[in-house]
Amino acid sequence: MHDNVLLRLLLVFVPLSFLTVGGGQSVVSDIHRQSVDVYGWLTDAQFLDLFALSRMTPGPGSLLVTLVGWQVAGWAGALLASLAIFAPSSLLVYGLARLWTRYRGAPWQRAVELGLAPVAAGMVLAAAFTVLSAAEGGVLAWIVAGVSAAVLLTTRASPFLLLGGGAAAFLLFRY
Amino acid sequence: MAGVRTDLTTEGAVSAPDKTPDLGAIFLAFAKIGLTSFGGGLSGWMLREFVQNRRWLDEAEFLNGLSLAQAFPGVNVVNLAVWIGYRLRGGRGSLVAVLGMVVPAMFVAIGAAALFAHLSRFHATHVVLAGIGAAAVGLSLQMGVRAARRAARSAMPVAIMAAVFLAIFAFRLPLLWVVLVAAPASIAWAALHPPARAGRRA
Structure with a gap:
């Protein structure tokens, strides 16, 4: 039975590893559907707690998957779920990195790099804007993000300073 | 490796990785x-x-x-x-x-x-x-x-960037589809319009 759950974790998260494009957020709804609706591993409230937790702690947001695994099957579950979500796509990128080094400077490689550059820039900016428009804090969130981006672009200030500043601004105006 | 990069023009950009960490x-x-x-x-x-x-x-x-x-x-x-x-x-x-x-x-x-x-x-x-x-x-x-x-090296990349941004942020289209459409199109364009040789080797 227990082994069965571990196997299921693998079967659920390995495909999600490949479906994650442009950041972990894109598969959160799928993780929710599988672990709450399909397999009933968690209640809705438990899922939301784990989601909030994954946002609250440092590190990749996709550690949500680790937490789901942990909740479902303890340490073995955490380990397996993490492997399932991180390893397959990492191997793919590893292969890509080898290929890139081998054909360094090839014209097709140049074209791929130049072609992907505007796509990636658009994705990064869109992701930032999407997060901000959904963020608690409304206008203040935009101001804090805008100011910290401007500071990072023009000075060598530590990001810690900015995170602290953001926290302080919110405590001052929103608490 | 050290000291070869002097063609970066973006402000704040730094050049020349000079040591390989262990x-x-x-x-x-x-x-x-x-x-x-x-x-x-x-x-x-x-x-x-x-x-x-x-x-x-x-x-x-x-x-x-x-x-x-x-x-x-x-x-x-x-x-x-x-x-x-x-x-x-x-x-x-x-x-x-x-x-x-x-x-x-x-x-x-x-x-x-x-x-x-x-x-x-x-x-x-x-x-x-x-x-x-x-x-x-x-x-x-x-x-x-x-x-x-x-x-943003010319008008086309800027247009692609804007289209990707709007597709995701304003129209909320699924990322996967945006990438599947925009990436090949953009790569094809870049292949047909290589930058001038004297330019930056990135």
Whole structure:
């Protein structure tokens, strides 16, 4: 039975590893559907707690998957779920990195790099804007993000300073 | 390797990675990012740490890795860790980078799960986290601006960038489809319009 759950974790998260494009957020709804609706591993409230937790702690947001695994099957579950979500796509990128080094400077490689550059820039900016428009804090969130981006672009200030500043601004105006 | 890059024109960009770090240093650097990146924005942290502070990579090389990490399946920041690790120290570098980024943060997350009931009871916790989160978006934003400046070499890339931005942010189209359409189109255009030879070799 227990082994069965571990196997299921693998079967659920390995495909999600490949479906994650442009950041972990894109598969959160799928993780929710599988672990709450399909397999009933968690209640809705438990899922939301784990989601909030994954946002609250440092590190990749996709550690949500680790937490789901942990909740479902303890340490073995955490380990397996993490492997399932991180390893397959990492191997793919590893292969890509080898290929890139081998054909360094090839014209097709140049074209791929130049072609992907505007796509990636658009994705990064869109992701930032999407997060901000959904963020608690409304206008203040935009101001804090805008100011910290401007500071990072023009000075060598530590990001810690900015995170602290953001926290302080919110405590001052929103608490 | 040292001192060859002088053609970078973007302000704030730094050139010439001058030393190759060992595996321990790579692990620690990624662990630091995994453990300090409250509120997200990990790629922005990486840009700050590896390009601007430690100078292990130059900005062009980092942004190329970012493009590939974004366009390929997988968790972006982990993809980027694989890429940077490989560039620094080959296969072992990749492995160490991913482990450094994920494993310590994993222990923190699981530890926090046990304390969660406590923490979330305080309203201040949420307010502070929202503020940190907003500032962390600033990290992504500055990286987006740097990436946009570099990508905007002519009208077409600018149009593609704007289309991708609007498709995702304004029209909320699924990322997968946006990438599947925009990436091949943009690569095809770039293949047909190579930059002038004298330009920047990124």
